[in-house]
Amino acid sequence: MTEQKQDYAIQVQQGSYIAPAVTVKDALMRYQAMKEFVDGILKPKVDYGIIPGTSDKPTLLKPGAEKLASFFGLRPVFTVNERIDDWTGESRGGEPFFLRDYKCQLYRAGELIGEGCGSCNSWESKYRYRNANRKCPVCGKETIIKGKAEYGGGWICFAKKGGCGAKFDANDPQITGQETGKIKNPDIFDQVNTIDKMAQKRALIAAVLIATNASDYFTQDIEDFVDAEFAEMHEQETEPTKEAKKAKTPELDLTPVPFDGESKMSLELAETEVNSKGEKYGDIPTDKLTHMFNTMSKLENKTEDHIRKMEAIKTILQARAMDAA
Numbered sequence: 330m331t332e333q334k335q336d337y338a339i340q341v342q343q344g345s346y347i348a349p350a351v352t353v354k355d356a357l358m359r360y361q362a363m364k365e366f367v368d369g370i371l372k373p374k375v376d377y378g379i380i381p382g383t384s385d386k387p388t389l390l391k392p393g394a395e396k397l398a399s400f401f402g403l404r405p406v407f408t409v410n411e412r413i414d415d416w417t418g419e420s421r422g423g424e425p426f427f428l429r430d431y432k433c434q435l436y437r438a439g440e441l442i443g444e445g446c447g448s449c450n451s452w453e454s455k456y457r458y459r460n461a462n463r464k465c466p467v468c469g470k471e472t473i474i475k476g477k478a479e480y481g482g483g484w485i486c487f488a489k490k491g492g493c494g495a496k497f498d499a500n501d502p503q504i505t506g507q508e509t510g511k512i513k514n515p516d517i518f519d520q521v522n523t524i525d526k527m528a529q530k531r532a533l534i535a536a537v538l539i540a541t542n543a544s545d546y547f548t549q550d551i552e553d554f555v556d557a558e559f560a561e562m563h564e565q566e567t568e569p570t571k572e573a574k575k576a577k578t579p580e581l582d583l584t585p586v587p588f589d590g591e592s593k594m595s596l597e598l599a600e601t602e603v604n605s606k607g608e609k610y611g612d613i614p615t616d617k618l619t620h621m622f623n624t625m626s627k628l629e630n631k632t633e634d635h636i637r638k639m640e641a642i643k644t645i646l647q648a649r650a651m652d653a654a
């Protein structure tokens with residue numbers, strides 16, 4: 330090596346030096362290689378997801394994590410941290426419960442480069458519940474709406490939503506006897522395989538983000554993303570890049586949430602919705618709820634979960650606006 334002098338990336342903490350892990354030159358080369366890989370090889374929507382109209386960090390998806398792993402020559406090895414199969418729910422009040430928790434270790438030529446853990450369980454709201462709408466006893470579709478009073482009231486299987494047009498009396502037990510809103514998923518046993526795959530996926534993505542230092546570019550997943558903006562930021566191990574600094578100070582998007590008539594959800598139900606940190610929507614401040622709504626509304630591929638959460642936020646904000654008026 331001809332260069333005698335080396336610049337080190339150093340971090341100063343309370344007046345003392347922490348030994349540098351890499352030289353500035355190495356860090357820049359690594360950064361450049363990663364940037365070229367991300368810009369040139371990874372494809373949006375396939376390898377990572379972007380929330381349109383924002384400068385927020387994209388979400389690393391499983392195909393992107395796999396490409397990064399192979400680009401860096403990393404071989405994933407999964408081990409089970411914990412596994413629960415409670416098919417009858419005998420120790421959980423009769424409600425079945427499944428949990429998978431994996432560790433993903435990434436090896437290169439036999440050397441452990443990084444590891445991450447990921448878990449998933451059947452009580453996560455997207456698996457535990459589903460949103461049931463009133464189902465038409467005639468055609469079987471979830472297209473029942475309340476008829477307007479000026480047209481005779483009652484219930485209508487709404488043709489514009491793809492229904493058959495059947496009409497029902499306001500007190501018809503075939504309609505009023507149905508359980509609606511957030512109900513326990515009756516097909517939870519079909520989800521066990523999905524839960525297993527989801528846990529492995531989360532472990533892999535976490536491990537890849539750590540092992541390849543890709544967290545300057547990516548966040549973990551949309552759900553985490555929506556809540557992560559309010560989470561305390563973890564201390565960076567190295568000097569944060571400009572991009573990382575930018576991503577650290579998100580501004581709340583306080584565009585007013587549109588109210589379009591009567592809410593389809595009860596306030597009681599809406600307030601019991603929880604975010605991934607377990608906070609009830611009813612306890613979350615208005616500005617944060619507004620931002621969460623706007624963030625979700627920008628998602629290109631909304632899940633049923635996102636749609637229900639948005640409806641819940643709308644319902645709560647509408648009620649709060651009425652209380653304030």
Ligand SMILES: [Zn+2]
Pocket residue numbers: 465466467468469470486492493494495
């Ligand atoms: Zn119908």
